[in-house]
Amino acid sequence: MAVDIRNVAKKREQRYSYGLTLLRESIEKDRDLPTEDEIFKKVILKAEDITISFGGLNALSDVTLELREGELLAIIGPNGAGKTTLLNVISGFYRAQKGEVYFQDQKITHFSSHRIAAMGICRTFQNIALYTGLSVIDNIIAGRHPHINYNFLNGMLYFPWARREEARQRQIAEDIVDFLEMEQVRNTTVGMLSYGLRKRAELGRALALEPRILLLDEPMAGMNLDEKEDIARFIIDIHEFLRIPIVMIEHDMGVVMDIADRIVVLDFGVKIGDGLPEEIGKDPKVVSAYLGATGERVAWKIS
Amino acid sequence: MALNVDRPCGTFDRNYYQAMEIFRTPLRKFLMVAFIVVMYVFAFILDDYLLSILIVFCAFSVGMTGLQIITGYAGQISLGHAAFMGVGMYTVAIFQEHLGFNFWMALPLAGLIPMLIGMLFGIPAVRIKGLYLAFASLAAHFVIVYTINNWRSVTNGTDGMYLHRPAPLLGIDFLIDQYYYILVLTVTIVMIYFAKNLTRTKLGRAFVAVRDNDIAAEVMGINIAHTKVLAFGIGCFYAGIAGAIGGGYYEYVNVEWFTLTDSIWYLGFLVVGGLGSIFGAIAGAVVWKTLDELSTLMTPLAEALLGGMAFYASAAFSLVIYSLIVIVVLVLEPRGINHRWQIIKRSYRLHPFPY
Ligand SMILES: Nc1ncnc2c1ncn2[C@@H]1O[C@H](COP(=O)(O)OP(=O)(O)OP(=O)(O)O)[C@@H](O)[C@H]1O
Ligand SMILES: [Mg+2]
Numbered sequence: 001m002a003v004d005i006r007n008v009a010k011k012r013e014q015r016y017s018y019g020l021t022l023l024r025e026s027i028e029k030d031r032d033l034p035t036e037d038e039i040f041k042k043v044i045l046k047a048e049d050i051t052i053s054f055g056g057l058n059a060l061s062d063v064t065l066e067l068r069e070g071e072l073l074a075i076i077g078p079n080g081a082g083k084t085t086l087l088n089v090i091s092g093f094y095r096a097q098k099g100e101v102y103f104q105d106q107k108i109t110h111f112s113s114h115r116i117a118a119m120g121i122c123r124t125f126q127n128i129a130l131y132t133g134l135s136v137i138d139n140i141i142a143g144r145h146p147h148i149n150y151n152f153l154n155g156m157l158y159f160p161w162a163r164r165e166e167a168r169q170r171q172i173a174e175d176i177v178d179f180l181e182m183e184q185v186r187n188t189t190v191g192m193l194s195y196g197l198r199k200r201a202e203l204g205r206a207l208a209l210e211p212r213i214l215l216l217d218e219p220m221a222g223m224n225l226d227e228k229e230d231i232a233r234f235i236i237d238i239h240e241f242l243r244i245p246i247v248m249i250e251h252d253m254g255v256v257m258d259i260a261d262r263i264v265v266l267d268f269g270v271k272i273g274d275g276l277p278e279e280i281g282k283d284p285k286v287v288s289a290y291l292g293a294t295g296e297r298v299a300w301k302i303s
Numbered sequence: 304m305a306l307n308v309d310r311p312c313g314t315f316d317r318n319y320y321q322a323m324e325i326f327r328t329p330l331r332k333f334l335m336v337a338f339i340v341v342m343y344v345f346a347f348i349l350d351d352y353l354l355s356i357l358i359v360f361c362a363f364s365v366g367m368t369g370l371q372i373i374t375g376y377a378g379q380i381s382l383g384h385a386a387f388m389g390v391g392m393y394t395v396a397i398f399q400e401h402l403g404f405n406f407w408m409a410l411p412l413a414g415l416i417p418m419l420i421g422m423l424f425g426i427p428a429v430r431i432k433g434l435y436l437a438f439a440s441l442a443a444h445f446v447i448v449y450t451i452n453n454w455r456s457v458t459n460g461t462d463g464m465y466l467h468r469p470a471p472l473l474g475i476d477f478l479i480d481q482y483y484y485i486l487v488l489t490v491t492i493v494m495i496y497f498a499k500n501l502t503r504t505k506l507g508r509a510f511v512a513v514r515d516n517d518i519a520a521e522v523m524g525i526n527i528a529h530t531k532v533l534a535f536g537i538g539c540f541y542a543g544i545a546g547a548i549g550g551g552y553y554e555y556v557n558v559e560w561f562t563l564t565d566s567i568w569y570l571g572f573l574v575v576g577g578l579g580s581i582f583g584a585i586a587g588a589v590v591w592k593t594l595d596e597l598s599t600l601m602t603p604l605a606e607a608l609l610g611g612m613a614f615y616a617s618a619a620f621s622l623v624i625y626s627l628i629v630i631v632v633l634v635l636e637p638r639g640i641n642h643r644w645q646i647i648k649r650s651y652r653l654h655p656f657p658y
Contacts, residue, residue, distance in 0.1 A: 113521045114524050114525055118524045122524075129522075130516070130519070131519070134511055134515070138511075141508060145509060145512075145523070152504070152533065155501060155507070156498075157500065158500040166323055205523065
């Protein structure tokens with residue numbers, strides 16, 4: 001069963017409350033959301049000629065990736081193509097042997113991960129990497145870390161301003177919990193949640209960081225149809241309401257074709273395609289590399 | 304999915320401040336206040352022997368809370384915790400003897416100096432983990448003990464040093480044990496309150512984040528090098544304060560009091576109490592020092608039975624009992640006394656329905 005974008009749209013209309021308003025307020029305090037004429041034009045993230053190899057294996061060779069303001073970019077490619085590696089290079093977790101990463105025209109190739117995150121490049125992980133001992137709400141508040149304005153001594157002494165700041169952060173976190181429809185499990189330790197809910201909590205934690213751009217590594221992998229539709233809905237909401245450009249690695253071609261503005265295709269560490277969904281769906285190189293033997297059937301479904 | 308019973312039913316948070324409270328129900332607040340009052344009243348009804356035990360409980364609760372911050376919250380191992388307690392004691396003694404500080408002036412230094420040393424020895428934790436870190440932290444123990452033993456002009460070497468309790472304040476003479484106990488208890492309550500605040504605010508969450516998933520923490524904007532070093536610093540601050548209030552009680556300190564074995568028992572009884580909670584730290588300290596006391600009480604009995612062998616027998620006895628307790632707890636309740644306590648509270652809340 002594939003995700004039906006019409007279902008997603010219907011569910012979005014049916015929502016009575018959206019949440020995220022507090023988060024948006026908090027974001028707008030620091031910066032303006034992108035304007036209409038910046039959207040799809042201004043390049044916000046650029047990874048240039050990234051090359052990285054592990055032992056003899058070329059995980060990425062001269063891969064260039066551009067993300068523009070307001071864009072929802074999907075990265076697809078077979079297993080081991082280097083998709084996750086590319087995100088790891090962008091978030092400063094792997095060091096590229098060659099190539100540079102620019103974020104808003106600033107070179108961030110050698111920045112440490114926590115600094116890159118604090119600048120607003122936030123991500124989720126393919127294999128969930130939550131703080132297992134904390135509850136959902138605490139995971140999300142932990143994601144607020146760079147935005148909390150008091151030092152540890154104020155926290156230890158629990159001065160009134162620290163207490164107020166904690167309450168404000170909790171309020172924003174609760175706003176995210178509402179948005180993700182996780183009110184029921186907000187105080188549950190994440191280790192006890194189902195896989196789908198854990199992925200959702202991880203999305204919440206990334207949101208809490210007030211992303212300037214959001215990198216999602218297979219946000220829907222291993223989910224059932226309902227859960228996938230929910231996640232698709234959240235991604236579209238985040239994208240529209242907060243105008244956050246998103247890079248999403250995803251194997252579900254149906255979803256990718258429906259929601260992505262642009263698709264980049266990786267194969268064996270090489271970029272073999274980059275274009276609008278309808279172009280990519282027709283590209284014979286992409287179809288044979290990625291879609292393999294069943295390519296024809298899928299290509300037919302796409303068109 | 305487990306039923307969510309982190310508080311009695313009927314208790315709802317009406318605002319965010321309530322959700323952040325330490326004690327979320329009036330009953331718990333009342334019980335806590337009552338408990339503290341009783342602890343103070345003990346000063347006037349217990350004899351000096353029992354007060355000495357309570358003072359030891361207090362000092363080690365503070366020390367154990369420090370180790371809880373390092374190990375239980377931030378997930379780092381330290382095999383030098385007893386030595387840092389020693390640094391706290393010696394700091395008071397040295398500043399009193401050589402620089403004429405009084406107890407009150409020396410007390411913060413007894414926290415800050417172990418804190419700095421702890422941060423220094425915490426630096427390896429930025430790169431290494433687990434067993435390797437345990438070995439690296441051994442260095443702290445040996446360097447500290449070596450320094451105290453050999454820097455004779457300052458530390459008196461193996462002869463030990465004298466400490467002085469604070470001078471009488473507002474007519475309260477701290478040379479009388481019951482008043483000194485009140486001082487120790489107050490410092491303990493304040494330190495534990497601070498620790499509780501730490502764990503429910505920014506840095507405390509960063510500690511747990513680093514413990515649970517340090518790679519994710521780094522990619523989520525937490526400077527893990529910073530966080531780990533600070534965990535060691537704060538933990539050793541606690542160890543130092545614990546040493547200062549304990550040393551003040553004995554009015555003497557000797558380097559032989561801080562053995563590697565003590566540091567290991569520190570870790571062992573932290574596990575017994577339960578990792579990752581302040582209550583667990585206190586429970587661990589109390590169990591440890593209760594066993595200590597029991598084994599001392601056994602000595603006359605052992606002497607009667609074994610004569611000259613008694614000294615070795617009672618030493619061996621305490622080691623065997625300690626080890627047994629740690630092993631039994633690890634097998635029966637790997638998450639420590641704290642976890643058992645949570646289960647008891649839970650079943651009380653759910654009563655009469657077991658699920
Ligand atoms: N830390 C590492 N050490 C060694 N090899 C690595 C490392 N990280 C990635 N690789 C290798 O690099 C290649 C690309 O891996 P990557 O995880 O980026 O693939 P992917 O496109 O995300 O695949 P999937 O769809 O399975 O997630 C793989 O062959 C992988 O084994
Ligand atoms: Mg991957």
